[in-house]
Amino acid sequence: MRAATPDERAYYVYGVVPAGVDPFAADVEGVDASSPVETIEHDGVAAIVSAVPLDEFGETHLKENLNRLPWVETKVRAHERVLERALEGAPVVPLRFCTIFRSRDGVQAMLVEQEGRFHDALQALAGKREWGVKAYVDEHALAQALGGDDDPAPAGEVAEGRAYFARKQRERIAADAVERTSAAAVEDAHARFDALATASTLLPLRTPEAERGRMVLNGAYLVAREHETDLAAAVAAIQRDLAHLGFALELTGPWPPYNFVPS
Amino acid sequence: VTDGGRLPATYRQVTLVELVDRVLEKGVLVAGDITLSVADVDLIELRLRALLASAGTLERPPADDGLPLRDH
Numbered sequence: 001m002r003a004a005t006p007d008e009r010a011y012y013v014y015g016v017v018p019a020g021v022d023p024f025a026a027d028v029e030g031v032d033a034s035s036p037v038e039t040i041e042h043d044g045v046a047a048i049v050s051a052v053p054l055d056e057f058g059e060t061h062l063k064e065n066l067n068r069l070p071w072v073e074t075k076v077r078a079h080e081r082v083l084e085r086a087l088e089g090a091p092v093v094p095l096r097f098c099t100i101f102r103s104r105d106g107v108q109a110m111l112v113e114q115e116g117r118f119h120d121a122l123q124a125l126a127g128k129r130e131w132g133v134k135a136y137v138d139e140h141a142l143a144q145a146l147g148g149d150d151d152p153a154p155a156g157e158v159a160e161g162r163a164y165f166a167r168k169q170r171e172r173i174a175a176d177a178v179e180r181t182s183a184a185a186v187e188d189a190h191a192r193f194d195a196l197a198t199a200s201t202l203l204p205l206r207t208p209e210a211e212r213g214r215m216v217l218n219g220a221y222l223v224a225r226e227h228e229t230d231l232a233a234a235v236a237a238i239q240r241d242l243a244h245l246g247f248a249l250e251l252t253g254p255w256p257p258y259n260f261v262p263s
Numbered sequence: 264v265t266d267g268g269r270l271p272a273t274y275r276q277v278t279l280v281e282l283v284d285r286v287l288e289k290g291v292l293v294a295g296d297i298t299l300s301v302a303d304v305d306l307i308e309l310r311l312r313a314l315l316a317s318a319g320t321l322e323r324p325p326a327d328d329g330l331p332l333r334d335h
Binding site: 010015059062066069077079093094096099100102106110117121207218262263 | 277279280281282283284285286287288289290291292293294295296297298299303304306307310311314315316
């Protein structure tokens with residue numbers, strides 16, 4: 001296979017917005033620092049693109065670069081940054097990371113082919129944005145709040161075996177209580193957020209970030225602009241109600257609607 | 264933690280975990296001339312998650328004031 005020369009370019013597509021909106025008058029840096037982010041339009045829809053060098057994004061080089069996590073992180077952040085900027089001015093349909101065409105004509109052809117799908121998606125997304133709510137629980141704090149006496153001093157004369165089984169049983173009951181309380185709180189919180197949303201989805205729970213405890217909710221909500229402050233208020237209210245039980249909630253967004261477009 | 268009913272700032276700290284959940288896993292799939300295969304994505308995810316599990320949360324690099332990042 002032949003090596004790409006540095007000036008051979010392809011077009012990286014970030015996502016699709018309604019035509020006529022140019023959210024990129026202000027500069028935003030894309031996946032390649034030397035190429036501006038621009039749009040390619042077709043009949044009411046516009047692809048957000050920037051030129052990328054084939055010696056970085058061509059098939060062979062891309063495969064190699066994907067092995068370098070710092071490269072991946074930089075590009076993933078650039079992809080997100082461009083879509084966030086677009087989102088400031090218009091609904092946006094995010095495309096999958098590293099969707100690349102060899103020419104502007106290729107991007108045009110894709111728009112022609114997918115026009116109906118993009119129109120429908122943009123229509124459904126107009127005036128709405130994706131928000132994330134994550135909840136964590138400090139299980140030790142919750143157990144304390146529920147049980148209180150987690151260390152009843154065993155009488156010295158009680159047979160060791162009996163004390164052991166009694167302690168095991170208390171632990172099991174406490175663990176059940178933590179589980180039940182946690183599940184009920186999360187279900188209630190999700191229902192309240194969902195009621196404010198046009199659509200919602202539960203994402204996989206992730207391993208703890210730093211010391212925030214066990215993740216018990218990882219929800220994504222598509223929310224109309226007029227309900228966004230209600231969502232933030234609901235998160236704050238639940239946080240207030242549950243803080244004493246060891247729960248912590250986190251609202252993130254607005255996100256490009258990754259979770260509310262047909263994959 | 265959010266107070267009042269205030270919305271988070273748009274230019275917030277975004278954790279890599281959240282980006283992996285969204286940018287790598289989601290988004291409309293169209294047939295580009297060059298695209299990542301499912302296997303590519305799975306592999307990247309696996310590695311990133313392993314890295315995150317060992318290093319804790321990687322935050323967006325500093326100097327994030329809404330200005331373009333300079334990465335070389």
